Amino acid sequence: MKRRKLKGFVLPTLYLLITISIFAGVVLLGRDMALTNKDYDYGVGALKDEVQSVIIEDTIVSSDIASPVEEGKADIAVHFYSKDADETLQQSSLIYYENTYLPNTGIIYASDNAFDVRAVFNGKVTDITDDEFFGKCLVIEHNNKLRTYYYGLDNIQVKKDDEVTSETILGTSKNNEIMNDKKTFMFEVYLNNELKNPESIIGTKITDYDEN
16 A cells, blocks of 8 residues: 655644644633632622621620619618627617517618619519508519518509519509608518528529529
8 A cells, every 4th residue: 555645734734723622622611610710709799798697695684683772762771680680780670660669570771752662583473462560562482482572562563473574663662650751661581481681682693592
């Protein structure tokens, strides 16, 4: 068989075609990658536009047992009577009624003007009764161990079985048989069914008197 030689211009032409094909392939591949990256960027941008940062702020609820009277609105006129207290404190913890001195079972706040009486912590109003000395008495159960009593209320804002929160206004102070020249209110605390000095309870943590 007779061999036929390729003409001189054929090989350069083939090289040129191969080079063009490779270049075209690179260009097409680059465009596809650019589109892919563009789509990705668009997707991320859309996601950024749609998704908002959500910051959940914890509501800090104080676990302290508050005072039933706002500071500055009334003073403690009669303290809690304790047999272990010194003689001076004992004398300031007596109630004088019908020529008789009675030991005070709570603390009595007094002022020339009527003042609001507040719940000292979250709880449920379990009873509203009448007291012969002070008038209306309201009872709040905070847990199985702790109950608080509010004597001498006027303009009562809650009713039996109401759920209250710390510092809910329960009513206002008023005149009574014990101190009829002042607007007064008496506060008692029962822990495990035993009377406690309210001044030793106010400002403490409710977790100190949990149900366990």
